[in-house]
Amino acid sequence: xPHSARIWNYxxxxxxxxxxxxxVADQFSAFxxxxxxxxxxxxxxxxxxxxxLAGEAGIRQFLDIGTGxxxxxxxxxxxxxxxxxxxxxxxxxxxxxxMHARALLTSHPDGVTAYVDADLHDTSTVLAxxxxxxxxxxxxxxxxxxxxxxxxxxxxxxAIVRRLLDAVPSGSYLAISDGTNVFSGTPLxxxxxxxxxxxxxxxxxxxxxxxxxxxEDLELxxxxxxxxxxxxxxxxxxxxxxxxxxxxxxxKP
Ligand SMILES: C[S@@+](CC[C@H](N)C(=O)[O-])C[C@H]1O[C@@H](n2cnc3c(N)ncnc32)[C@H](O)[C@@H]1O
Numbered sequence: 147x148p149h150s151a152r153i154w155n156y157x158x159x160x161x162x163x164x165x166x167x168x169x170v171a172d173q174f175s176a177f178x179x180x181x182x183x184x185x186x187x188x189x190x191x192x193x194x195x196x197x198x199l200a201g202e203a204g205i206r207q208f209l210d211i212g213t214g215x216x217x218x219x220x221x222x223x224x225x226x227x228x229x230x231x232x233x234x235x236x237x238x239x240x241x242x243x244x245m246h247a248r249a250l251l252t253s254h255p256d257g258v259t260a261y262v263d264a265d266l267h268d269t270s271t272v273l274a275x276x277x278x279x280x281x282x283x284x285x286x287x288x289x290x291x292x293x294x295x296x297x298x299x300x301x302x303x304x305a306i307v308r309r310l311l312d313a314v315p316s317g318s319y320l321a322i323s324d325g326t327n328v329f330s331g332t333p334l335x336x337x338x339x340x341x342x343x344x345x346x347x348x349x350x351x352x353x354x355x356x357x358x359x360x361x362e363d364l365e366l367x368x369x370x371x372x373x374x375x376x377x378x379x380x381x382x383x384x385x386x387x388x389x390x391x392x393x394x395x396x397x398k399p
Contacts, residue, residue, distance in 0.1 A: 147166070147344075147345070147346045148164075148166050148167045148169070148170040148171075148344055148345040148346065149167060149240055149242070149345065149346055150240070150296060150345060150346070150347060150349070151214050151215050151238065151240040151242060151243050152164060152167040152215065152240070152242060153167045153170060153171045153174070153341075153345060154185060154214055154215070154292070155167075155214065155215040155217070156168055156171045157171060157175070157181055157182050157184075157185040158185050158186065158189065158217055160215060160217060162215045162216075162242060162246060170340065170341065170344045170345050173340045173344075174337045174340050174341055175337070177333050177334075177336040177337035177340060178330065178333045178334050178336070178337035180330070180389065180390075181337065183387070183389050184325070184389045184390060184391050187374050187375050187389045187391060188291055188292055188323055188374060188391050188393075189217065189218075189219070190374070190375070191291065191321075191323055191374035191375075191377055191391075191393055192221065192224070192289065192291050192321075193219055193224050194377065194378055194379075194380065195289065195321040195377070195393075195395055196208065196221050196224040196225050196287070196289065197224055197228060198378065198395070199225070199287040199319055199321075200224070200225040200226075200227075200228035200229045200232055200287075201228050201229075203287070203319060203397075205225075205232075205285055205286070205287040205319060206229055206231060206232050206233065206284070207232070207233045207234075207280045207281065207284060207285070207286045207287065208221055208222070208225055208232060208233070208234040208235070208286070208287045208288075208289065209235050209237070209276050209280060209286055209287070209288045209289070209310075210234065210235070210236050210237065210289045211237040211238075211266055211272065211288070211289070211290045211293060211310075212237070212238060212266065212290055212291065212292060212293025212296070213236040213237065213238045213243060213250065213261075214238065214243065214292075215240075215242065215243055215246055216246050216249035216250050220249075220250055221234055221236070221289065222234040222236075222250065222252075222253060222254075222257070222259045225257075225287075226253065226254040226256075226257050229257075230254040230255075230256040230257055231254075231256045231257050232254075232257045233257055233258040233259075233260075233279055233280055234253070234257070234258070234259045234260070235259075235260045235261075235262060235275070235276040235279050235280055236250050236259070236260070236261045236262070237261075237262045237263075237264055237266070237272050237275070237276070238261075238263070239263065239264060239265045239266070244261070244263045247261040258279055260275075260276075260278065260279040262275030262276060266290075266293060266296075266297065266306060267297070267302075267306065269306055269309040269310060269313075272310075273310070273313050282313060282314060282315065283315060284315065285314070285315060285316075285317035285318045285319070285398075286314045286315075286318045286319075287318070287319045287321070288310060288311075288314065288318065288319065288320045288321070289321045289322075290307075290320075290321070290322050291321070291322070291323045291324075291393070292323060292324060292325070292391070293324075294306075294307070294322060294324050294352075294360070295324045295325050295349045295350050295351065295352060296347045296348070296349055297350075298347075298348055298350055300350070300352065300356060303360075304359065304360065307320070307322075307360045308363075311363065311364075311398060314398060315398070316398050316399060317397070317398065318397070318398045319395055319396065319397050319398070320360070320361065320364060320395065320396050320398070321393065321394070321395045322357060322360050322361075322393055322394065323357075323374050323391050323392065323393025323394075324351075324352050324357055324391065324392065324393070325349065325351045325352070325390060325391055326351055326352060326353060326354055326357070326373075326390050326391065326392045327351050327390055328353075328354065328373070328390060328392070329373075329388060329389075329390055330390050334351070334390060338351060351390075354371055354372075354392045357371050357392050357393065357394070358370070358371040358394070361394060361396035363398075363399075364396025364397055364398055364399070365396060365397045365398075365399055366394060366395075366396045367394065367395045367396065367397065370394055371392050371393065371394035372392060372393075372394065373388035373389055373390070373391065373392055374389065374391050374392065374393045375387060375388060375389060376388065377393060377394065377395075
């Protein structure tokens with residue numbers, strides 16, 4: 147069956163995918179070509195979010211859930227470039243991500259990277275696995291990019307976020323981004339039908355308001371929940387183009 151991590155890898159220009167993944171990905175992008183920009187924009191958001199966390203926010207522990215297949219700049223590479231001693235735990239439930247986890251375990255010698263093969267629904271296993279590497283009495287940077295849409299029931303997704311936030315101390319951060327349909331209309335809805343008829347797991351687009359509610363108990367950082375290219379863009383002569391993925395970052399008070 148075509149899988150999310152491998153389809154995403156294909157959209158990002160990677161080679162860690164099978165013909166069956168490429169077939170669904172090609173059908174998807176026939177309806178909705180901007181998906182390639184969406185995938186890249188989300189990776190760039192990850193990079194800016196992790197740089198902010200390791201830099202200005204002084205975070206030294208990261209929990210990246212729904213990691214995806216290794217790509218050019220993974221969370222530990224971004225974080226450890228700023229803070230070599232950073233400790234990073236990756237979590238995914240895709241067997242191919244597990245097979246490629248070695249590429250994620252190339253920590254700087256001053257820091258640590260670890261991989262936990264677990265399902266986000268099972269937050270106790272996620273947290274117990276992460277606790278082998280992270281100290282949950284100290285702040286954690288929790289990143290969940292493009293994964294909460296894979297929890298079909300929105301209330302369940304919110305409950306999962308709440309359980310994870312309950313486990314981390316004050317001063318921890320949460321970064322989330324997920325697919326929306328604010329700009330794209332019918333072509334994206336049709337592409338989502340292709341995905342949900344063929345790929346595993348299914349994916350539910352959310353409204354920006356639903357994404358904002360994940361941060362309800364947190365101090366939401368400026369500029370709030372926005373189309374991700376607008377989240378603290380790097381200086382550039384070009385205006386960032388909005389895409390149908392919204393995200394933001396909050397701090398646990
Ligand atoms: C769309 S990809 C996003 C990858 C990466 N975070 C990024 O932004 O490029 C979603 C990832 O979440 C993983 N995933 C989906 N449902 C999951 C679950 N219930 N538990 C753990 N991982 C899951 C998939 O295997 C896939 O790697």
